[in-house]
Each structure stands twice: as C-alpha cells, then as structure tokens.
Amino acid sequence: MGQGSSQFSETELEDYQDLTYFTKKEILYAHKRFKELAPEKVGHNRNSKLPMEKLRTLPELRANPFAERICLVFSSTKDGDCTFEDFLDMMSVFSDAAPKSVKAKYAFRIFDFDGDDYLGRGDLQETITRLIAPQNFNGEDMETLISRVLQEADLDDDGMLAYAEFEHVISKSPDFANSFRIRL
Template identity: 60%
Template sequence: MNKILQYPELSVNPFGDRICKVFSSSQDGDCTFEDFLDMMSVLSEAAPKLVKAEHAFRIFDFDGDDMLGVSDLKKVIERLVDKNHLTDAEIQDVIENILEEADLDDDGALSFAEFEHIIDRSSDFESAFRMRL
C-alpha cells in the first residue's frame, strides 16, 4: 500500500488513490518526496485555478482517455455519494444533467475545455478542490 495513503487526509478522501496516481512519477502510484511537494503546490491557495483544474480533470479521468465519459462521471459520483443513497437510475439522471449542462459539442463526454468552462463558472471550485481532493 502506498505509504502516503496512510495520512488521514488521503485515507478518508474518496479520491485519495487517484490523487496519488496522478501526482506519482512512478508507474506503481507510489509518491516520492518530490511528488508530494508537487501535490502540495497544486493544492495550495497560491496555485492558479487552471493548474488545479488540469489536475482535477486528470483525477476524474479514470480511464486516462483525456475525456470525462459516462463511466468516469459515474465513478466520480459514486465516490462523492454513498452508492446506497442513489439508485443506478438516479446516478444516470445526474450524469445526463451534467452532460446536458456541460457537453457543449454533444459528443457524450467532457473534454478538458468543457470541464474548464464549467470550472470558470464555479466560484467555489478552488475551495472545493482543496477540501475534496
């Protein structure tokens, strides 16, 4: 197990494993001290919103295809809410609402540009990024 995941802030974070994977310079997901410093830099209040958005996008892109597709969005939702609190139909409704609002080119997925557009409209993204990620 990645030692950094033993820190309480990451062990209880629904994206702890994804954070380590995105910031890790190794294939196995283990974070070096330099990786840890990069992570702290991105999560700091001083980091530009675009840098935070790029990393959030990568954390949410579970399959690594540079798009947030239906399966990625489903995994994000399931990590944010207890799976027992939403039915599959409710999760699908949330995904459809997200895509209706944010999928500007109607391709069934969010590109980074579309994700960034939503982030720009969200006044509380940076504080949510620090708290959730």
C-alpha cells in the same frame, strides 16, 4: 535553520521554489511532513519513494474518496508511490497559492479514471459514486444525474467532457479552488 535545511542545498531549494507555489520554508515543512510518513525509510535518503499506503495515512488523504487517484496522478512512475518531488508537486497543486487553472488540470486528470483524456459516462459515474454514497442512488437516478451533467457541460454534444468543457464548468464554480486544496 535546523536539521531540515541540511537535506537540501540553497540551489536545490531555489529550484523547488521556482517549480512550485511554495516558499523555501514551506518546502522544508513539506519535506518534514513527507519524512514523518516513514522516517525509517526516508531518513537521510532523499531519493526515497513512499508507497501509496503510507501516503494515504496523511490526514488530508485518509478520508478523501479520491486518495488513490490523487496518488496515481502525482506518482512519476504511475503506480501511486511517490518520491519527495512527486509529493511536493501534489502539495503545491493543492496549495492555496496554485492558480485555479492548474487545479482544474489536475482535477480533470483525477476524475479521468480510464485515462482517455475525456470524462465519459463511466468517469462521471465513478466520480459521483465516490462523492455520494452509492446506496442512495439506483441505476436510473445515476443515469439521470449523468445525463443532466452532460446536458449542462457537454458543449459539443459528443457524450463526454473534454478538458475545455470541464474547465468551462469549473470557471463557473466559485467554491472549486477552496474544495481542491490541502494546507501544509
């Protein structure tokens, strides 16, 4: 199978396969991509941890306005640096094979900038700002947009979105799964 297969035993590959939405071949390819980000660091050290700056050089993250948040959410140490297993989790969640419910769970975590398990006005403003050039919005326009989002999605009228409300909105969005993906 080549050099990549020597990195993992058959049991390890089976474990990764059980824990992700990937085949063994895709897991080996994910490791190859991880290693390409910093071959001098990863080399034969399977426990290498890549800094967020290296991860953000991935073409799929380079132009993503949420790249830092993605790295922070998937980092097991919550500092944005990722081990191969963190990277594999990230790539698995963003894969075409991951169910919409799993994608929604991680999207919610990415958009929850303050980490309070709700998408409040500040989280919504940060999300909108990252999606739309902020110079196109004045404060009043931003407030109107946030109010409309909450009017549509805030089912219990508490001024913020709980995960269930967010998931309800996502369930109505046929394009969500297609926009929340990274292809290996």
